[in-house]
Amino acid sequence: MTTDAGRAAATGRVAGKVALITGAARGQGRSHAVQLASEGADIIGVDICSDVAGIPYPLASPDDLDETARLAEEAGARVVTAQVDVRDPDALALAVSRGVDRLSRLDIAVANAGVCTIQRWDEVDPAVWSLFLNSLPINVMEPEDVSDAVLYLASDESRYVTGLTMTVDAGTTAR
Numbered sequence: 001m002t003t004d005a006g007r008a009a010a011t012g013r014v015a016g017k018v019a020l021i022t023g024a025a026r027g028q029g030r031s032h033a034v035q036l037a038s039e040g041a042d043i044i045g046v047d048i049c050s051d052v053a054g055i056p057y058p059l060a061s062p063d064d065l066d067e068t069a070r071l072a073e074e075a076g077a078r079v080v081t082a083q084v085d086v087r088d089p090d091a092l093a094l095a096v097s098r099g100v101d102r103l104s105r106l107d108i109a110v111a112n113a114g115v116c117t118i119q120r121w122d123e124v125d126p127a128v129w130s131l132f133l134n135s136l137p138i139n140v141m142e143p144e145d146v147s148d149a150v151l152y153l154a155s156d157e158s159r160y161v162t163g164l165t166m167t168v169d170a171g172t173t174a175r
């Protein structure tokens with residue numbers, strides 16, 4: 001966890017804002033944390049940091065959440081982290097409240113935490129993959145591709161954008 005010292009003259013598209021990111025320990029959540037940090041935001045990052053019964057792959061670890069904090073701090077952010085299951089609203093509210101106490105405000109919420117109960121991507125039959133061929137000629141999107149959308153929605157550039165569902169899937173659902 002970061003020190004209480006204020007962030008020195010942050011610049012960037014979300015400068016001076018504080019972002020809550022759930023599922024921040026790895027993957028897209030980590031990418032969102034680092035990208036928002038590099039554009040001037042401070043971060044409240046929460047993650048369950050343990051496995052969930054019935055989910056057939058390991059979730060993130062406490063070390064993963066620490067690494068996200070390290071990377072976001074390296075990008076200039078003040079960071080507050082907490083190990084929280086987002087299905088526990090009281091625990092989540094407490095963690096957010098502690099983060100706001102430390103960082104003084106809350107401007108952005110990225111509800112990223114989630115699991116997939118179907119199959120790991122590398123265990124899916126190629127025939128199934130063929131049903132999800134992208135409209136664009138790519139095989140895999142990167143977490144940063146979603147972070148770019150998060151950054152736009154979190155920035156003042158989207159101040160007149162409301163009630164929007166922004167699909168970032170390289171055209172898959174448009175087929």
Ligand SMILES: NC(=O)c1ccc[n+]([C@@H]2O[C@H](COP(=O)([O-])OP(=O)(O)OC[C@H]3O[C@@H](n4cnc5c(N)ncnc54)[C@H](O)[C@@H]3O)[C@@H](O)[C@H]2O)c1
Nearest residue numbers: 023025026027028047048059060084085086112113114115
């Ligand atoms: N990667 C994809 O192709 C894809 C596609 C569609 C949707 N999504 C969704 O996007 C989000 C991020 O995906 P990812 O690829 O980075 O997944 P990931 O598994 O790498 O990361 C998800 C993170 O959420 C955390 N988490 C899971 N359940 C939690 C809970 N109850 N409380 C707190 N933290 C919890 C995990 O520990 C993990 O760190 C997920 O919600 C996922 O379902 C991903």
